[in-house]
Amino acid sequence: MRQGEISLAGLLALFSLYLMWKSTELPIGYIRGQGPGGGFWPFWLSVGMLLSCVAIAWNWWRGKTPASVSDEPLMDSFGWRTVLHVGGGVTAFVALISVVSMYGAVALFFVYYLRFLGRHSWALTLAIAIILPIGLFFFFEGAMQISMPQGLPFTQPFFDVMYDIIY
Structure with a gap:
């Protein structure tokens, strides 16, 4: 468990550095009259992730977490x-983006994760799976003016209605 904690922190720190470097291909600051540059969110979220990895490594070195002083195996069966369940769900989510749109894939992922993995009620599951993707649509497409993948043509009626609301 001890080795797993520091290995994962190191791996995520390297991934953070890569994302920070890659996001600087676009402006990472605020552009007057336009808002945040295209690399703003990826860069600063990666900075936050890197700082979290540094905090994990610091606590590991000081032996302040249960995992940092444990000799148990990283994971049991x-x-x-x-x-596998979560990774399979995320893999299916990514595969479904080009089919049912980003928002449809988010909705389906929430149904899978909340109802089937989390065993929450259908009422809660459907409320979150419907309200959150619609909120994300208005945030990205309306407020941020960032278009997300729209999937195959059968998803177009949803986007037509939603764009009519925005514009």
């Missing part, structure tokens, strides 16, 4: 099954 339940842990590996959980990783």
Whole structure:
């Protein structure tokens, strides 16, 4: 467990540095009259992730977390099954983006994650799976004016209605 904690922190720190470097291909600051540059969010979120990795490594070095002083294996069979269920869901989410749009994939992922993995009620699951993607649509397409993938043509009626509301 001890080795797993520091290894993952190191791996995520390297990934953070890569994302920071890659996001500087676009402006990472605020552009007067336009808003945040295209690399703003990826860069600063990666900075936050890097700082979190540094904090994890610091606590690991000081032996302040249970994992940092444990000699137990990283994961048992339940842990590996959980990783497969969540990883499979994320893989399906990414694969579905080009089919049912980013917002449709988010909705389906929430149904899978909340109802089938989390065993929450259908009322809560459907409320979140409907309200959150619509909120994300208005945030990205309306407020930020960033278009997300729209999937195959059968999703177009949804976008037509939503764009009519925005414009």
